Amino acid sequence: MPELTLGELARILRECAGEGESADLDGEFADVLFADLGYDSLAVLETAARLKRVYGVELTDEEVNEVGTPGRLLELARRQIAATS
Structure with missing residues (x-):
């Protein structure tokens, strides 16, 4: 299993959103709202x-809807990965 990094999360976001909807995730985007990046709730x-x-x-769906940014999603995911390791 690959390490969950911000770069890996960006790759997953691009794949889940589809080629035509991918935002520029090469710069500082961790604290940018998903909506501002062009990602709707379905992509998240x-x-x-x-x-x-x-x-x-x-x-949970509630957690996913409340995270708001890639950085917050990464933080929640990493915390859960660490708790189960």
């Missing part, structure tokens, strides 16, 4: 589903 929920399949991260 799909990202959470991918995190569950690949990393075993189980986030």
Whole structure:
């Protein structure tokens, strides 16, 4: 299993949003709202589903809807990964 980094999360976000919807995730984007990056709630929920399949991260729909930014999503996912290791 690859380490969950911000770069890995960016890759997953791009794949889950589809090629035409990918935002510029090469700069400082960790604290930018998903909506400002062009990601809707469906793309974020799909990202959470991918995190569950690949990393075993189980986030509720409420948690996913409240995270708001990639950095916060990464923080929650890493915390859960650490707790189950």
